Amino acid sequence: MDTSDIKGAVRDRYARAALSVAAGARGSCCSGRSDCADPITSNLYQGVQVDQLPEKAVLASLGCGNPTALAELKPGETVLDLGSGGGIDVLLSARRVGPSGKAYGLDMTDEMLALARENQSKAGLENVEFLKGEIEHIPLPDDSVDVIISNCVINLSADKGQVLREAFRVLKPGGRFAVSDVVTRGEVPAEIRKSVLLWVGCVAGALDEAEYRAKLVSAGFEAVDIEPTRIYRVEDAQGFLDAQGIDARAIAPQVDGKFMSAFIRATKPA
Numbered sequence: 001m002d003t004s005d006i007k008g009a010v011r012d013r014y015a016r017a018a019l020s021v022a023a024g025a026r027g028s029c030c031s032g033r034s035d036c037a038d039p040i041t042s043n044l045y046q047g048v049q050v051d052q053l054p055e056k057a058v059l060a061s062l063g064c065g066n067p068t069a070l071a072e073l074k075p076g077e078t079v080l081d082l083g084s085g086g087g088i089d090v091l092l093s094a095r096r097v098g099p100s101g102k103a104y105g106l107d108m109t110d111e112m113l114a115l116a117r118e119n120q121s122k123a124g125l126e127n128v129e130f131l132k133g134e135i136e137h138i139p140l141p142d143d144s145v146d147v148i149i150s151n152c153v154i155n156l157s158a159d160k161g162q163v164l165r166e167a168f169r170v171l172k173p174g175g176r177f178a179v180s181d182v183v184t185r186g187e188v189p190a191e192i193r194k195s196v197l198l199w200v201g202c203v204a205g206a207l208d209e210a211e212y213r214a215k216l217v218s219a220g221f222e223a224v225d226i227e228p229t230r231i232y233r234v235e236d237a238q239g240f241l242d243a244q245g246i247d248a249r250a251i252a253p254q255v256d257g258k259f260m261s262a263f264i265r266a267t268k269p270a
Contacts, residue, residue, distance in 0.1 A: 083153025
């Protein structure tokens with residue numbers, strides 16, 4: 001797949017999701033349906049967390065995990081969310097780092113940025129800034145961020161190595177990389193890999209866990225850890241694949257247990 005084709009498909013998918021949420025529908029589904037209970041995106045946040053946020057921030061969540069619950073954010077830290085979407089993880093991070101800290105959200109989609117800024121205004125948080133840009137080219141200076149989070153976005157990039165090098169660049173020495181992402185374990189059928197729709201839907205662009213680890217090390221990170229948080233079974237994949245026009249019964253045995261959400265940690269050397 002051409003890099004520009006992937007980027008265009010991702011931008012279009014998330015623009016439509018933002019407009020859908022702005023119109024009052026739920027956008028939280030990897031497969032793009034507004035009525036689904038997707039095994040990747042569902043039930044990621046505890047009620048006490050989302051009760052503090054604008055409804056549209058919750059409806060626009062398209063993640064595969066809850067990085068803010070695992071990143072151990074501290075008051076006064078600066079946090080950057082790569083691919084911040086409707087802003088749910090940025091707003092949660094801003095509350096954790098407090099008024100003396102700062103939470104940035106980076107997104108390339110105008111519609112998502114507009115929705116995120118609306119959610120920020122409703123939440124009344126002043127230590128938040130949403131930036132327009134691509135995660136392969138982060139518009140922040142070197143050594144400026146304490147923690148990088150991301151929620152099921154890096155797998156959508158066609159150049160994950162560049163994303164990780166940029167993350168390393170903007171982190172301060174000793175800074176922490178703490179993201180949720182979809183990864184694979186073992187060989188995945190080519191039919192899945194070649195589908196742009198599945199790429200946009202969180203799955204087809206996923207790296208094998210060993211390759212993800214190697215790319216982090218190559219970028220300069222140390223103390224790399226990949227912790228599975230959800231492993232998807234055949235029954236999880238069947239409805240998802242059916243929705244993409246793929247014969248689920250034929251391909252499901254080949255994907256059983258090979259896709260998982262994971263919390264991925266690494267550190268920039270001090």
